[in-house]
Amino acid sequence: MGRTQPSFTTAVDAELEKLIRLSKRVGNPCFQNVILEASKRVRYFQNSMYDEVTDPQEVVLLAIISVLAEGLYNGRLRC
């Protein structure tokens, strides 16, 4: 980039870290699993959203939604 801008990947990781910390504190294993699964696929959402104007929260939320949607679709969304 022409100007120094904060790394988008670092910002996404910071959002994820926050959610992982939160899920541990909440102590809900189902929620924790969803967040962990979302963290595995978050980069692939970054890949597809690179050309768009987006913020890190949006990317993380979409990854979480995709985990929930997949669970719902497969009927595995039970804890």
Add this chain to the structure above:
Amino acid sequence: MEGYVVDALPIHGGVTLVLDGFRKLKVKTTFPIYVITRDPEKVMEHPAVLYYEKEKWKDLDGKEVALYRFELSDMEAYYYIKKRLQVVNEIPTVMSQTLSRIGALPFRKVKVEGKVEEMYPEEFPTISYAFITPTNWYGPSPEGKTYFAIVNGKRIQGKLDDLDLRVDVAECYGIACDKVTASVKIKSKSAPVSIKGLIEWSLVSKTLLRELEGATIGKVLTTNEAWIALKRKVIIPKVVPRVEKLRTLNDIIASDKGGLVVFPKLGCYDNVSQLDFSSMYPSIIVKYNISAETVDTCEDLKTEIGHSICLKERGIVPEALEWLVKRKEDLKRVDEERSDAIKWILVASFGYLGYRNSRFGKIEAYELVTYFARKTLREAIELAREHKVDVLHGIVDSMIVKGDRVEDLINDIESKTGLRMKEEKMDWVILFPRKDGMPYPMRYLGKLNGGKMKVKGLVRENMPNVIKDFLEEAVDRMSKARNCKEVEEIRSEVEEIMEKYKTRIINGRKKQDYVMWVKGIPYIRGVRGFYIAERGYLGRDVNYYLDFLRRQFEVLYGVVNGVPNPR
């Protein structure tokens, strides 16, 4: 007299050309200086000013400017006038301009019979050249007692006291410079190329090697562009006051992005291809005519990021780069080292567009290049999907793909994007993660079809020597594997190599094993922390090196048995 111009020194009333073999000859000439002044007669009062001519030039925005070219009998007058008046066209250097006029450009073969005649401008000069550095137990050291040298491509080493070298051009460091006789000695270099690469830079930028000492790639690139500007009679100012147009923060976020990155799908894959766009950024600059003076001046080509390109006149930057792209491709068949030197100029060409002090750059032009690059790679990824080819990883101008119809895909991408692609087939590739297991771009190890290994992001400059040696041996062993299954099968053999290196670290027979170079300084990790090796060998922290070794083994084999869980 006939020979290659190795150097040129200004004298009163001309220049002394230094030809290969330490031969010298004097040529009468004058030195040009371009001045913007209202009172040219006053400049004429200087005794070294011989005459002047008024010329019509244009500035970078196309406005006509009256310029005076004074011809000087010596260089002292040049520096005297430069300090006192508004001087332009200082790039190419005055020596380059002078040598160009008499047809005796650096490293060109010349024949002097009354006048200088340029003979074979494109061939590499048959001169002697060498790289020499003194060495110590930990590696290169300015005061080492031994030396390492590459003389005309041959590697030699020995005791510094025994060294007595005579070459036309030498790149030397520390006390080794005293042992070398050369017409040009390069003692400091901030360029990432060898001495042969520097000679190539001198050839293409038509600038004396002496004047490239300590110069960055930017100087070579700007000089190339400046030659085009000079030919077109476009003034090259000392400072270009270019103000960026007013934009909102959201506009900047939308347009000022880098190239597209598709994070890798981690793991080991058989039968893949790496597809690279050849010189993608320079080719985009040439294709879309991107230059400071063509961007946002008319709306021949509008883009989604709000910038437009004028196609009416060829830009200075595209014209300078087109020739370099062709030269790089031509040289690739002849000499890889020279081709790499040109590649560095092309690599810098894009970044320099966005550099605030660049004479031919503009931030909007820079943003357009990344915009077209993202668009091109995205198009290539979509075409891959249409051809049922899986994109495992993509970064800026390169993709690692797996599929049956790769040839068709390449043809399709080339015809739709207008850019050339090259393919490297691999028997297998391992795409590595980051420390925490997350996908990480450009860290892979692959075996090319011919048996050669391609390693990216695995071996770092600042690693201890023993770790570099381990990785080299491990990768060499892994090159015997024909597919991912075999990579896994030889895991125990790589483990054996690791055990051998563990013993080597614990035994500590070679103290240079523990040296790691960080920003040109040799460090060793001792029990009390890092210390500089130049102070002498004061022991090592065995556990630090053993941990380092174990981590590297884990990196190599971490993803082969399935993708590790992030975090």
